[in-house]
Amino acid sequence: MATDRRAGTGTNQEAVRRHNLGTLLRHVHRAEQVSRAELTSVMGLNRSTIAGLVGELESLGVIERGVPAGGRRGAGRPSAGVALTDQGPYVIAVDLGVDRVSVARIGLGGTVQQRNRAPIEGVAEAWQVGSSVATLIRGVVEDAPASAPLVGIGISVPGLIRRSDGLVRLAPNLEWHDVSFGSIVLAALGLDVPISLANDADLGALAEHERGVGVGVDDLIYVSGNVGVGAGVISAGRRLEGAGGYAGEVGHLRFNPAGKPCHCGNRGCWETEVGAHAIAAAIRCPEDKVPQLGEVLDSFTEPTKELRVIGGHLGSGLASIVNAFNPQMVVLGGYFRALYTLVGAEVNRGLAERALPAPLESVTLSLPGLADDSVLFGAAEIAFEPLFVDPVAALGTALVDVRSRLAG
Amino acid sequence: MATDRRAGTGTNQEAVRRHNLGTLLRHVHRAEQVSRAELTSVMGLNRSTIAGLVGELESLGVIERGVPAGGRRGAGRPSAGVALTDQGPYVIAVDLGVDRVSVARIGLGGTVQQRNRAPIEGVAEAWQVGSSVATLIRGVVEDAPASAPLVGIGISVPGLIRRSDGLVRLAPNLEWHDVSFGSIVLAALGLDVPISLANDADLGALAEHERGVGVGVDDLIYVSGNVGVGAGVISAGRRLEGAGGYAGEVGHLRFNPAGKPCHCGNRGCWETEVGAHAIAAAIRCPEDKVPQLGEVLDSFTEPTKELRVIGGHLGSGLASIVNAFNPQMVVLGGYFRALYTLVGAEVNRGLAERALPAPLESVTLSLPGLADDSVLFGAAEIAFEPLFVDPVAALGTALVDVRSRLAG
DNA sequence: GCCTTTCGTTCATCCGAACAACCAAATCCC
DNA sequence: GGGATTTGGTTGTTCGGATGAACGAAAGGC
Structure with a gap:
C-alpha cells in the first residue's frame, strides 16, 4: 500500500480495503476504460476480489459497467468493461x-x-x-x-x-x-x-508521468521554462518533494561563476543563460512579450546563432540534472518545448558532452505529451x-x- | 506496505502478514531493544496482533524475550522487551x-x-x-x-x-x-x-539515515569525499536511485566552465575544485598519500588560506545540491569530514551565499554519526x-x- | 453446432487482524 | 503497607476481506 511519508506502520485490514479500493479507482482513472480482467492481472488479486471492489465503487456512484472493452482478442468470454460515470467526482x-x-x-x-x-x-x-x-x-x-x-x-x-x-x-x-x-x-x-x-x-512532471509522454516511465524530470526555470522530479514513480517541498529548483544551479547577475543575488545561475529574459534578449524580443516567449519562439522557422548557443547551454545544464537525478526521460516544458524544436541538435550535443556516459545512455529528451x-x-x-x-x-x-x- | 518500484498492485492478505512481520523486525533491528508496547503504538496494530507477530519471529529464532525494557516510567505493568538472539541472522x-x-x-x-x-x-x-x-x-x-x-x-x-x-x-x-x-x-x-x-x-546516506546522525531525518544527503566526489540521497525516507541507479553523481556538476580539466573529459567539474587531488595539490600533499587525505587533513590544526578557498567551493557546490534536492540534512563524509572540521565557517558561508533562502533555512550540515x-x-x-x-x-x-x- | 477458452457470479473457506475478557505486574496514594 | 489504578500479556472469539471451487455465460475456433 502507499506508504506516505510515515513509514514503519503496520497494515491493518481496513487499510488493505482502502488501498485496494483506491488503487482500483486509480487504474480506472488512468485508463479511463479498463476491463475487469485487466484489473485482476494488474492488481494481482482474485477475480472475486475485483468483483467485490468494483461493486463497492459502483454503489458509491463512481464507476459503472462499460461496454465489453475489446482489449483482448481471442477466444473466451469478453471481460466486462469498467467505465466512469457522468455524475462522478x-x-x-x-x-x-x-x-x-x-x-x-x-x-x-x-x-x-x-x-x-x-x-x-x-x-x-x-x-x-x-x-x-x-x-x-x-x-x-x-x-x-x-x-x-x-x-x-x-x-x-x-x-x-x-x-x-x-x-x-x-x-x-x-x-x-x-x-x-x-x-x-x-x-x-x-x-x-x-x-x-x-x-x-x-505538477508538469506528475501529469506527464500520469497521462503524458512519461506513462510507464518511473524516473522522469519535467524541466519547465516559464519566466523562471524549474524542474519537477518523479523518482521511482513518486514525486520528489524534499524536506520543505522545494526540491527541483534547478534554475539557480551554478553554471558560470563569471556570468551575469541573477535576481537571486548570485552570478551565473543557469537561469541567467536559459531563462526567459536571457532568451528574449538574445532574440531581441521586447520585454512585454516575455511571458509569451513560447509563441514568439514558435514563430521562428530557422534558429539564429544566438539560439544555438542557448541550446547548447540548455543541454549543458541538463547534463548536470541528468548526472544528479539519473532520469529515464526529461520532458522539456514551457518555452523549452519551442526552443528544443528549434535547436534540438545543440541541446542534445550539449547534454552528450557534459553528462556522464552511464546516466546519459538511459535518458531521452522529450516534448510534453499534453502540450500546454x-x-x-x-x-x-x-x-x-x-x-x-x-x-x-x-x-x-x-x-x-x-x-x-x-x-x- | 512497502511498495517497491512496482506500483499499482493490490494488497492480498499474505502480503499484509509479510509486511507486518517485516516492519516489526525492522523496528527491532533499528532499536535493538524495543518493548512490545512501543511496537503496538508505532505500528498502529492491536496488542494481540503484535503478540502474534512476535511469536512467529520468536519461533523463527530471530528474536527472544528481553528484559522488561525500561522505556516508560509510571504506573502499569511494564512491557516485555523484545531482543535479538545471539544465533540470529x-x-x-x-x-x-x-x-x-x-x-x-x-x-x-x-x-x-x-x-x-x-x-x-x-x-x-x-x-x-x-x-x-x-x-x-x-x-x-x-x-x-x-x-x-x-x-x-x-x-x-x-x-x-x-x-x-x-x-x-x-x-x-x-x-x-x-x-x-x-x-x-x-x-x-x-x-x-x-x-x-x-x-x-x-550506502553512506542509508546508514546515516538508519543509525547515524540522520535518524528520523527523512530527507538527507550524504556527500562523500573519496578520491571522487559523490552523493547519496535519501528522499522521503527512501533511497533515490534513478532509472539506472546512478543518481547522486554530483561530482561532475558544472562548477566553473573556465576551470581545470576533469578526468571525465570536461572542464571545471565540481570535483576539480573539491576532489582529493585538488585538495592534495593545494596543501602540497604527496600524490601517494591522496587515499589517506582524511588523515592528512586531520593533522592540520589551522586551516591554510588554500583550504579556506576550497571550503568556500565546497559550500558553493553544496548550495546547488541543496537547491536541487532540498534535503533536511547534509552529511559530510569521507575527507569532507576533516575538511569541514577545519573550514566549517567557509563552507557554511559558501552555502549560505548561493543557496535559495527557502531550502537553506531547513538544512543543516552534519558530520557523520558513524565515523568512517x-x-x-x-x-x-x-x-x-x-x-x-x-x-x-x-x-x-x-x-x-x-x-x-x-x-x- | 460443439468444444474450448475466458470470465462473471455465487458460495463456502480461510487467514489474520481486532475485540473483549481476564489475569499479571508494576506504580500511586492514602 | 495495602488497595486502587494503570498498563500490558494471554486467550478465545468475532469479523472483515481475500481466496478458491463450482457453475453458468459469452465469445472464438473448427
Whole structure:
C-alpha cells in the first residue's frame, strides 16, 4: 500500500480495503476504460476480489459497467468493461501562469469538462488574483451536475510552495512572499473544500508521468521554462518533494561563476543563460512579450546563432540534472518545448558532452505529451489524490451541489 | 506496505502478514531493544496482533524475550522487551575503499561481530580484489555460530553501479569498467548467496539515515569525499536511485566552465575544485598519500588560506545540491569530514551565499554519526533488506553453517 | 453446432487482524 | 503497607476481506 511519508506502520485490514479500493479507482482513472480482467492481472488479486471492489465503487456512484472493452482478442468470454460515470467526482484545477490563469473542471479519467481563463495584468496582489480565480471557478462549475461531488481544488503556482501547508513562500513573477493563497481562494469562494497547492514544474512532471509522454516511465524530470526555470522530479514513480517541498529548483544551479547577475543575488545561475529574459534578449524580443516567449519562439522557422548557443547551454545544464537525478526521460516544458524544436541538435550535443556516459545512455529528451496543459492536469491530479488514497473517506467529505452553494 | 518500484498492485492478505512481520523486525533491528508496547503504538496494530507477530519471529529464532525494557516510567505493568538472539541472522558487509577493503560480519541491530581489512595495492584487477575479499570473508565467518543463517552479502563500491543487476559500470579509482564484481566474489567464495552492490555514497546516506546522525531525518544527503566526489540521497525516507541507479553523481556538476580539466573529459567539474587531488595539490600533499587525505587533513590544526578557498567551493557546490534536492540534512563524509572540521565557517558561508533562502533555512550540515563506518553499515543494510521485506522467505533461503561450507 | 477458452457470479473457506475478557505486574496514594 | 489504578500479556472469539471451487455465460475456433 502507499506508504506516505510515515513509514514503519503496520497494515491493518481496513487499510488493505482502502488501498485496494483506491488503487482500483486509480487504474480506472488512468485508463479511463479498463476491463475487469485487466484489473485482476494488474492488481494481482482474485477475480472475486475485483468483483467485490468494483461493486463497492459502483454503489458509491463512481464507476459503472462499460461496454465489453475489446482489449483482448481471442477466444473466451469478453471481460466486462469498467467505465466512469457522468455524475462522478470531479476537481477544479487551477494553473496560475505568468500572465494568465487557467481554470478547469476535470473529471476522473482526466476529462476536461469545462474550462476558462483570464489574463493577469502586470504584477497583481494575491487577493486580486484570488478573486479572479474564484470567478473563474464559479464559471466552470456552472454546468456541473448537481449530484456530482467536488473532491477538491488543485492549484499550480510558479514558485516555491511549502509542502507542509501549501504556503507560497516565493513566487518571483508575481512578487509574492509568504502568501497563503489557498485560504485566499477559499475565502473568495466562500467554500471549504480540500485545496492543494504545488509548484508548476512538479505538477508538469506528475501529469506527464500520469497521462503524458512519461506513462510507464518511473524516473522522469519535467524541466519547465516559464519566466523562471524549474524542474519537477518523479523518482521511482513518486514525486520528489524534499524536506520543505522545494526540491527541483534547478534554475539557480551554478553554471558560470563569471556570468551575469541573477535576481537571486548570485552570478551565473543557469537561469541567467536559459531563462526567459536571457532568451528574449538574445532574440531581441521586447520585454512585454516575455511571458509569451513560447509563441514568439514558435514563430521562428530557422534558429539564429544566438539560439544555438542557448541550446547548447540548455543541454549543458541538463547534463548536470541528468548526472544528479539519473532520469529515464526529461520532458522539456514551457518555452523549452519551442526552443528544443528549434535547436534540438545543440541541446542534445550539449547534454552528450557534459553528462556522464552511464546516466546519459538511459535518458531521452522529450516534448510534453499534453502540450500546454501538463501543469493544469497535474493540478487536477493532486486534487484527486485523496480519492485514490481512500475513496470512501474522500467521497464522504466531498461537496455536492456546489453550484447552489456558490450562489449563496 | 512497502511498495517497491512496482506500483499499482493490490494488497492480498499474505502480503499484509509479510509486511507486518517485516516492519516489526525492522523496528527491532533499528532499536535493538524495543518493548512490545512501543511496537503496538508505532505500528498502529492491536496488542494481540503484535503478540502474534512476535511469536512467529520468536519461533523463527530471530528474536527472544528481553528484559522488561525500561522505556516508560509510571504506573502499569511494564512491557516485555523484545531482543535479538545471539544465533540470529547476520550479513557480510564489504566496503571497497580506495586503498583498502574492509569486511565485517554484522548481525541484526547493526552489531559488528567480527571485522577484518586488507590494503589494496595500487590499481588492482577485479579478480585479485575479489579473491582478497573472499579471504577476508572467510576470516570473519570463522567464529560465527554454526546455526546462525547468513542472509546475504552487501558490497559498497566507489563507482557507478547498475541498479538492475549490480554491475559495476565504472569505478574510476580502481579503473574498472563493466565488472560483474558480485559474481567474482561469489565464485571466489564458492558460495551462492544473495549479493547486493551499491555506490558508496548511497550506502553512506542509508546508514546515516538508519543509525547515524540522520535518524528520523527523512530527507538527507550524504556527500562523500573519496578520491571522487559523490552523493547519496535519501528522499522521503527512501533511497533515490534513478532509472539506472546512478543518481547522486554530483561530482561532475558544472562548477566553473573556465576551470581545470576533469578526468571525465570536461572542464571545471565540481570535483576539480573539491576532489582529493585538488585538495592534495593545494596543501602540497604527496600524490601517494591522496587515499589517506582524511588523515592528512586531520593533522592540520589551522586551516591554510588554500583550504579556506576550497571550503568556500565546497559550500558553493553544496548550495546547488541543496537547491536541487532540498534535503533536511547534509552529511559530510569521507575527507569532507576533516575538511569541514577545519573550514566549517567557509563552507557554511559558501552555502549560505548561493543557496535559495527557502531550502537553506531547513538544512543543516552534519558530520557523520558513524565515523568512517557509515558506508560499511550501509552495505550491511542493503544485505539485510530482503529480511525486512519478507522475513520468512529470506530466512528460508538463507545459508546456515557457512563456515563448513566455505571450508569445503 | 460443439468444444474450448475466458470470465462473471455465487458460495463456502480461510487467514489474520481486532475485540473483549481476564489475569499479571508494576506504580500511586492514602 | 495495602488497595486502587494503570498498563500490558494471554486467550478465545468475532469479523472483515481475500481466496478458491463450482457453475453458468459469452465469445472464438473448427
